[in-house]
Amino acid sequence: MADYDYDIGIIGGGAAGLTVASGAAQLGAKTLLIEKEEALGGDCLHFGCVPSKTLIKTAHVYHLMKSGPEFGLPAISPPAVDFRDIAARIKSVIGVIQKHDSVARFCQLGAKVEFGNPEFIDEHAVSLGGKSISARSWVIATGSSSALPAIAGIENTPYMTNRDIFSLDKLPASMIVLGAGPIAMEMAQSFCRLGSRVTVIQRSGQILSKEDLDMAEIVKAELEKEGVDFRMNASIVRVGDLGNEREVIIKNTTGDAETVKAESILVALGRTANVAGLGLEKIDISFDHRGIKVNNYLRTSHKHIYAAGDVIGGYQFTHVAGYEGGVVLSNAIFHLPKKTNYTYIPWCTYTHPELASIGMNEKNAQQAGIDYSVFSEEFSANDRALAEGEGLGRIKLLLDKKEKPLGIQILGPHAGDLLSEWVAIMNGGVGLSKIASAIHPYPTLGEINKRVVGSVFSPKIFSNTVRKGLKFFFSFKGRACICGEDLDCKEVSNP
Numbered sequence: 001m002a003d004y005d006y007d008i009g010i011i012g013g014g015a016a017g018l019t020v021a022s023g024a025a026q027l028g029a030k031t032l033l034i035e036k037e038e039a040l041g042g043d044c045l046h047f048g049c050v051p052s053k054t055l056i057k058t059a060h061v062y063h064l065m066k067s068g069p070e071f072g073l074p075a076i077s078p079p080a081v082d083f084r085d086i087a088a089r090i091k092s093v094i095g096v097i098q099k100h101d102s103v104a105r106f107c108q109l110g111a112k113v114e115f116g117n118p119e120f121i122d123e124h125a126v127s128l129g130g131k132s133i134s135a136r137s138w139v140i141a142t143g144s145s146s147a148l149p150a151i152a153g154i155e156n157t158p159y160m161t162n163r164d165i166f167s168l169d170k171l172p173a174s175m176i177v178l179g180a181g182p183i184a185m186e187m188a189q190s191f192c193r194l195g196s197r198v199t200v201i202q203r204s205g206q207i208l209s210k211e212d213l214d215m216a217e218i219v220k221a222e223l224e225k226e227g228v229d230f231r232m233n234a235s236i237v238r239v240g241d242l243g244n245e246r247e248v249i250i251k252n253t254t255g256d257a258e259t260v261k262a263e264s265i266l267v268a269l270g271r272t273a274n275v276a277g278l279g280l281e282k283i284d285i286s287f288d289h290r291g292i293k294v295n296n297y298l299r300t301s302h303k304h305i306y307a308a309g310d311v312i313g314g315y316q317f318t319h320v321a322g323y324e325g326g327v328v329l330s331n332a333i334f335h336l337p338k339k340t341n342y343t344y345i346p347w348c349t350y351t352h353p354e355l356a357s358i359g360m361n362e363k364n365a366q367q368a369g370i371d372y373s374v375f376s377e378e379f380s381a382n383d384r385a386l387a388e389g390e391g392l393g394r395i396k397l398l399l400d401k402k403e404k405p406l407g408i409q410i411l412g413p414h415a416g417d418l419l420s421e422w423v424a425i426m427n428g429g430v431g432l433s434k435i436a437s438a439i440h441p442y443p444t445l446g447e448i449n450k451r452v453v454g455s456v457f458s459p460k461i462f463s464n465t466v467r468k469g470l471k472f473f474f475s476f477k478g479r480a481c482i483c484g485e486d487l488d489c490k491e492v493s494n495p
């Protein structure tokens, strides 16, 4: 057998790469991890999940400070924010989490970390800083970057992406957000709450286009109520730099043009795979702008070269990158063939209210031609939500013909956390009757999970058939009171 420097080499120190590196090293494989930035952690830690969720919290607190009267408190007008303080808080949260992803920690686990830009020189070796390093297996986990579609004028117009937005030294007075996906919506709401005048430009007629329209419309209405301005069905004609301001010229579906101006432009128009400079062409690894092509085992066109995480396109989430890292470990280290299974991928958009989902929504079920029924419950009927001033939103449970759950969407407070019960139900194949009879603590937001299941069983339990049966067996006397439509209620006397 050929002698390689390492058993496994991993390119990219984000969620996918770190999962493989820590697992492989702990399992005794001689492991090399190569990262091009100065620190490990990837986009999620430095320019993605962590900074965005930290910013969202800061914006939420500021929003609450201005919402006193809704909670029976005096109205106050807090002073304007200094974004340098917000950026410092973001940096400090990243700093704490960074310790889990330090070079020393990975060395303790047994993995060697190198920094630089590796390039494949053959199927088993990369060049890095002038030296050649070989490994029996390789994993490409280089993630993704903000996509920049061809927009006229963009090359001469300053714009921001997720790499810039968390370290600004000043809150933009106004901001145009290009796109209306999860990142765009989270940032639009946060910057609006912090005091920027925000305009969102979206090509289609729906924000969060993967979600059901009814749920996405509630999010949009809430953002509009808070002050975000939307231009829907708008195609971008060109962008330009006016010195102190930038302009975006858009056209609507009837061809009318409009110019929108703002201090800053945030580009959030999707993601593109980080494949440049890796030398993939030289070793015949197939890829396009969406990502590296892999099979169900996450193998590329070379059996011993795997790819995982955002770089393969698909579900671009940290938890999916981690999951795929686990699949690679199984295939490359344990040599136990494991295929990917994306049936129950949960996700959440952290707007306020949050929108979380697992399994199929109505859009997916319709596309797949599956017969389904929908059961829903509103947060306005959840006591805890009302106590917390969080009555906006609903849960939707989709069932197939046999009343097995196809999917769940939750729009409401802490929806991402509330979804966890459904992660267990769906993955564990738990019957709905178990949830209906399980005791949930009162008053909690989680009761909405039990209530929506209750709404599946209630019409059956409280049916005429059951009533008649009970009457027959136990001689029940029936109604004691009856109300008309005008709520004119009368006692019913015994027949």
Ligand SMILES: Cc1cc2nc3c(=O)[nH]c(=O)nc-3n(C[C@H](O)[C@H](O)[C@H](O)COP(=O)(O)OP(=O)(O)OC[C@H]3O[C@@H](n4cnc5c(N)ncnc54)[C@H](O)[C@@H]3O)c2cc1C
Residues within 6 Å of the ligand: 011, 012, 013, 014, 015, 016, 017, 034, 035, 036, 037, 040, 041, 042, 043, 044, 045, 047, 048, 049, 050, 052, 116, 117, 118, 141, 142, 143, 144, 162, 183, 274, 276, 277, 278, 308, 309, 310, 311, 316, 317, 318, 319, 320, 321, 350
């Ligand atoms: C603003 C924002 C918010 C997000 N919020 C969430 C969220 O709330 N929840 C969620 O699940 N997901 C979220 N995501 C998505 C999440 O960040 C990604 O899905 C996740 O980081 C993917 O992990 P990865 O390991 O594939 O890639 P990454 O984490 O990007 O890691 C790839 C690593 O490879 C390195 N690299 C790139 N090219 C090379 C090279 N040539 N050589 C060596 N190293 C290289 C990069 O520097 C990086 O460290 C968010 C993303 C953004 C942008």
